[in-house]
Amino acid sequence: MINFRYHVVSLTAVFLALAIGLVVGTAALNGPVADSLRENVNGLRKDNSLMRQSVNDMQKQLETEEDFIGEMAPLVLTGKLTSRRVVVLTLPSGRDQTEGVVKMLRTAGADVTGRVTVQDKFVNPDSNNNLLELAVTAARPNSAPTANLPGNGHGVETSSALLANVLLERPAGSPTVSEADRRSVLQKYAEAGYLTPEDRITGAAEAVVLVTGQPYVDKDSAKKDESVVKVAEQFDRAGAVVVAGMGSTGGNLVAVVRGDPVLSQTISTVDNANTVQGQLVTSLALAEQLTGKKAGQYGVGDNAASRLPKLPE
Known part of the structure; x- marks a missing residue:
């Protein structure tokens, strides 16, 4: 017959295993995996910044071209x-x-x-x-x-x-x-x-x-x-x-x-x-x-x- 002490020991073992898993998982994430995620996030941020800058540059170029056409208009028209x-x-x-x-x-x-x-x-x-x-x-x-x-x-x-x-x-x-x-x-x-x-x-x-x-x-x-x-x-x-x-x-x-x-x-x-x-x-x-x-x-x-x-x- 399974007594109360057996249940206590079993539950203690389960919670101990969960705690060990959390500690091990956290340690793993704080290592190479975390470093890799940080690198990916930083890379995406950099790409986004570059694309935003590219869009701004193209918008300025378009505005410059339109200003040029506007200044040339009297000569052409x-x-x-x-x-x-x-x-x-x-x-x-x-x-x-x-x-x-x-x-x-x-x-x-x-x-x-x-x-x-x-x-x-x-x-x-x-x-x-x-x-x-x-x-x-x-x-x-x-x-x-x-x-x-x-x-x-x-x-x-x-x-x-x-x-x-x-x-x-x-x-x-x-x-x-x-x-x-x-x-x-x-x-x-x-x-x-x-x-x-x-x-x-x-x-x-x-x-x-x-x-x-x-x-x-x-x-x-x-x-x-x-x-x-x-x-x-x-x-x-x-x-x-x-x-x-x-x-x-x-x-x-x-x-x-x-x-x-x-x-x-x-x-x-x-x-x-x-x-x-x-x-x-x-x-x-x-x-x-x-x-x-x-x-x-x-x-x-x-x-x-x-x-x-x-x-x-």
Whole structure:
């Protein structure tokens, strides 16, 4: 029969073994294993510090390069767009790069007749009927031609055609839109929350720069991206167009234009307009459109023809 003393001795042996194990294990860790772990941790810390320094160096290099491009811009752009009238239309995803694009246009001598920001509501599928009604009734100006407005029931397309009519100059022989009607149309769209004029429109432009960015990613993304293309198509029918974008994949406007054999013949694109380099190239691409009557696809994407238009010798 196992007595109480036997249990005490057994438990004592177990606890003694655990204590010996802890002492031995601690001693082992305090030896080569601990030294190895310390070396690994120190190595990782050093690698992390080096990578952080590398990122900082690259960021400084990028900033230096952009500063250099900014300083070179007057030498490259001066006179390229002198007295050319340009309206800047910012699509919802392009707000961050608009100021840089406008700065380069003015450096090139362009007369920026105005800046208009399109709101997300404009390309929302739920706005279709309201946009259609606004274009054919409420906002229709007396002096702007409406016979060429699309009659397919697409609100964004019809409203874009009307806005192109009033923001861009009409072909020779066509009625001239009065300043009062131009202001009235923009005011009605602004009051309805579809766009925001950033400053006073000073007259009809001969070209438009569409500033855009990445495609939509929500549940209505396909319809919204299609509407963005409709905006570009209607302004392309009325005047010279350069799309100043960010990236050239994923179905954004730059990618769609470059992938369309018809649009790519008349619409120029720049896929890095979020950088100083791309903003400078946007002005060069517009000059090529207006003086050479030629469209080109520029930037750093795989589907770009070159980084910038060929400068005259």
